[in-house]
Amino acid sequence: MSSTPPQGSEIKVDTLNGHQHILVPHGKGGAMRYFIGLFLLFWMGGWFMGFTSAFSQISSGDGGAFLVFWLGGWSVGGLFAGYMIYRVFEKSIPEQLLLNRPSLSLDTGVPPLKIDFGMRSQKKYWKSMFPKRKRIEFLPSELKTMKLRETDSGNRLTIDKGAERVEIAIGATEIEREWLFSFLQRNYS
Structure with a gap:
């Protein structure tokens, strides 16, 4: 698998302070x-x-x-x-991954406000209204829990941090998450 994102992807891979740096946009949020x-x-x-x-x-x-x-x-x-x-x-801030081996740093960024009248969960709605930007450092032992999980609504890329399951590349497509999972596995195995 290539270190270049899939064709047509908006994911950017560059370097920051000598480490590989991945930017995953959250999407547009819709015209509504x-x-x-x-x-x-x-x-x-x-x-x-x-x-x-x-x-x-x-x-x-x-x-x-x-x-x-x-x-x-x-x-x-x-x-x-x-x-x-x-x-x-508010301008969206993309999700960022910094491959500062042996650790992996995640900045969740800030997704755009998405207006979804079909949202079934009030809790999810309020979380989207008041997003919390998190910066998380994954240790090598935690990176062993990285999985690409298949769900009814598509795949999810997750890493367990203590008792919390952190989802990565929320704004990415399924194909982009599959690419990112392979890319991270190659760099951390």
């Missing part, structure tokens, strides 16, 4: 997120008008307890909408 982003930008205009109107009533002494309560909820909604706008237009 931009429509939602535009909707939220227009919605924020209405939010701002509602906020300034309620705030001016409260500060002039005309607002009651309900308006204070409403403004608190409205503020939380505005913060969440602002964060959603940030996530929609």
Whole structure:
């Protein structure tokens, strides 16, 4: 198997500080997120008008307890909408693997926000809304647990880190994961 990714792949292999460095893009995230982003930008205009109107009533002494309560909820909604706008237009950071033998370093990067109305798991949805960028160092003993697992939805490339099963190349295609698995096996066996 070649050290060159499959034809048509967006995976990049280069060197960083004298070590092989692999960049695995997360994908585009879909066009639907931009429509939602535009909707939220227009919605924020209405939010701002509602906020300034309620705030001016409260500060002039005309607002009651309900308006204070409403403004608190409205503020939380505005913060969440602002964060959603940030996530929609945030640039994706690719997953990175650094083959610094005998270890392997993984930087999970930041995937783009994917709007999927068919998402069945609320937990997966919230994880995609608030992604955590992780940097993981796999030791030689942990690299022995590297497997290409076949599932109903396709293959998964995983390495066990203690009690956690870390999935690698999430944004890659099945063929790219198969290539990456062979490439890593050659370099770490």
